[in-house]
Amino acid sequence: MSDTAAKKSEKPENPDRKPERKGDHRSGKRPRRRFTRPPVWWPLPACAVLGLAAGGAYGVLKAPEYAATSYVVAVPDDTTEPATALGFAQAYARIATSSSTLAYAQPRAGLTARQLRTQVRAETSPESPMIAITGTSKSPAEAADIANAVADALSLSSNQAAKNTGVQLLLFNQAVAPTDPASPSAAISGAVGLCAGGLLGGLWLLARPGRARRPEEGVAAPAAGPVAEPVAERVAEEYATLPAQGEPVSAKEKESVR
Secondary structure, three states, X not given: OHHHHHHXXXXXXXXXXXXXXXXXXXXXXXXXXXXXXXXXXXXXHHHHHHHHHHHHHHHHHOOOOEEEEEEEEEEEOOOOOHHHHHHHHHHHHHOOOOHHHHHHHHHHHOOOHHHHHHHEEEEEEOOEEEEEEEEEEOOHHHHHHHHHHHHHHHHHHHHOOHHHHOEEEEEEEOOOOOOOOOOOOHHHHHHHHHHHHHHHHHHHHHHOXXXXXXXXXXXXXXXXXXXXXXXXXXXXXXXXXXXXXXXXXXXXXXXXXX
16 A cells, blocks of 8 residues: 555656756856957057068068269360350260160170160269269179269260360269168168058058947937927917007007017
8 A cells, every 4th residue: 555655646757858967067168258359559550560571571582782883074175164064064964874875885884775774873963063873783893884884985975076065074983893782771671661561550540430429328319399389389479469560569569579
């Protein structure tokens, strides 16, 4: 009897109920990490670092370039004024890189006229009749040869007309092979890239679209309907009390209008 009573007291199990699983610490999901947003001014240091890297790489990878300068001076004869020599120096500086002058210089320089045109430049001062002819190349000796070859060619071509112009070009100083390159070093290129990157980052911060401002909480906009209706009614009543055109206005009406 006791066994049957114990069986009846037991509650029947629900067949639809799924068995509960014990929690496993390994099967639990890890909490998601929240990434903080970068500051608003992050493009400024990022662009500066990129510019520094680009400028430094340019200074390291680019081959150094050398420059050598030769000087030619315009000398007037006894019948020519010094001001005339100054004017001819300006004119000869312009034809120093012309095709005719470079054609005389290319045999000594060992380069074609097209190559010489990209590797030589002529400069002069408005105060002195001296012409500076600069040759550039990746080799120091070649840069000096280019400058001297163009200076000699300019002197020969101009002295052929010295009897008519009264001005003669003389070689004042020959170009010497330089020891230091004229191109900027890796440190200078990196500094220039850093400044350029910082400038671009600052311009991007100034030109970026501004965020929309959120409306202030707790400040409700005034309702137009309920407030405007009493005002309109009051104006209509005052307008109705005004006398018509041509009717006399009494003192009481004047006071009511006031």
